[in-house]
Amino acid sequence: MQELKPTTKVTPKQREETLKNTDEARGGLCQRAWVEIDHGALSDNVRQLKTLLTHPTQLMAVVKADAYGHGAVMVAQTALEAGAAGLCVATLPEGIQLREAGISAPILLLGATNTPAQIEAIAHWQLQPTICTPQQALVFSETLGDLKTTLPVHLKLDTGMSRLGMPWQEATQFVQLVQRLPYLEIKSVYSHLATADSPDPTVMRLQHQRFEEAIAQLHKAGITPPSLHFANSAATLADPALHYDLVRVGLALYGLYPAEHLRPVVDLKPVMQVKARVTQVKTIPPGTGVSYGYQFIADRELRLAVVGIGYADGIPRNLSNKMKVLIRGQQVPQIGAITMDQLMLDVSAIPDLQTEEVVTLIGQDGNAQISADDWAQSLGTISWEILCSFKHRLPRVAVAK
Numbered sequence: 001m002q003e004l005k006p007t008t009k010v011t012p013k014q015r016e017e018t019l020k021n022t023d024e025a026r027g028g029l030c031q032r033a034w035v036e037i038d039h040g041a042l043s044d045n046v047r048q049l050k051t052l053l054t055h056p057t058q059l060m061a062v063v064k065a066d067a068y069g070h071g072a073v074m075v076a077q078t079a080l081e082a083g084a085a086g087l088c089v090a091t092l093p094e095g096i097q098l099r100e101a102g103i104s105a106p107i108l109l110l111g112a113t114n115t116p117a118q119i120e121a122i123a124h125w126q127l128q129p130t131i132c133t134p135q136q137a138l139v140f141s142e143t144l145g146d147l148k149t150t151l152p153v154h155l156k157l158d159t160g161m162s163r164l165g166m167p168w169q170e171a172t173q174f175v176q177l178v179q180r181l182p183y184l185e186i187k188s189v190y191s192h193l194a195t196a197d198s199p200d201p202t203v204m205r206l207q208h209q210r211f212e213e214a215i216a217q218l219h220k221a222g223i224t225p226p227s228l229h230f231a232n233s234a235a236t237l238a239d240p241a242l243h244y245d246l247v248r249v250g251l252a253l254y255g256l257y258p259a260e261h262l263r264p265v266v267d268l269k270p271v272m273q274v275k276a277r278v279t280q281v282k283t284i285p286p287g288t289g290v291s292y293g294y295q296f297i298a299d300r301e302l303r304l305a306v307v308g309i310g311y312a313d314g315i316p317r318n319l320s321n322k323m324k325v326l327i328r329g330q331q332v333p334q335i336g337a338i339t340m341d342q343l344m345l346d347v348s349a350i351p352d353l354q355t356e357e358v359v360t361l362i363g364q365d366g367n368a369q370i371s372a373d374d375w376a377q378s379l380g381t382i383s384w385e386i387l388c389s390f391k392h393r394l395p396r397v398a399v400a401k
Helices: 012-019 022-027 039-050 064-069 072-082 092-100 116-124 134-147 168-180 202-220 233-238 260-265 372-379 383-388
Strands: 033-038 058-062 086-089 107-112 128-131 151-158 184-190 228-231 246-249 272-284 302-307 324-327 330-335 343-346 358-365 368-370 396-399
Touching: 033 039, 039 058, 039 072, 039 396, 058 072, 064 072, 064 383, 072 086, 072 092, 086 092, 092 107, 092 116, 116 134, 116 151, 128 134, 134 151, 134 168, 134 184, 151 168, 168 184, 168 202, 184 202, 202 228, 228 233, 233 246, 233 260, 324 368, 330 368, 372 383
Parallel strands: 033 396, 058 086, 058 246, 086 107, 107 128, 128 151, 151 184, 184 228, 228 246
Antiparallel strands: 033 272, 272 302, 272 358, 302 343, 324 330, 324 358, 330 343, 358 368
């Protein structure tokens, strides 16, 4: 895997310019609400995760979905500088965005691409696609033949996810077909785990066994893939036997754990904080309804603060009357229905609260902390969805603590 050379065209001066003067950014673009991205924590997470790997296993940083809402370009640059060997994205536009930003490291497209126009773009931008079916391989080979261009490709096997990939039992025929096709250079054979975050390893072990059997079939046929990869974040933390030549790390990169039982494996730091400002403070008498539908009616006189962030920014409306936020290091409850652009708080415990004070919705303030996991638990969902929900009208502000 020595060909994976994580290089970018970002100069130290450009990085310094991006990271400098966070307070100025908050006072300008971030007047209302913003997302802070701690690139120091991100770098540390990459280094911590790499301590779990045995040479020559390398780490690929998964930066799809705008790096899980963290900002794909800046996350990719930081991860590569911290030691990631390459990047994974889901879609062609995500890969193009990184190339346009000057990133020259290997970029694996995890999603399926099928049309000649997509293939031409992949070749132009020097991306590495996933091939899932013989039909897809034939279209790639024919289109690349017209371009007189050879492309590195990754072949995906379905070992139990029931999503993209050829059935693992047909690995040999699939790989032999691609080997015979011109203009396709096999870069790796890989698969994806469905239950690696479960404390019960039964399904994970079954998928591992299937992957091993597929590789044994290939070896029996005289085929040795240049590279194998299988592990997502959970598998990277759970079992070194799943590491192979590469691991594809997403959630753990951003400082969150795929499951509680994996928390002791490595010390990760959350990368994202979500903050907003108080825009008005008022006192309301008993019996006053708050927000649409009067889901909350004051049972006493209370101090109410309006905060400039809402569900259009990615705050789930289903958290209405369930969530708490942090102000001056203490928790205060959100009240009433969360609206498109604003939400309300009961700040009776902070009687001298002023407008423009900072509210932390996700992150740490003093000794208190609220995580994406806390929101996910309240909503019956997963932290991946929470991170990806924050919309682009919230500026991403880089901080280096």
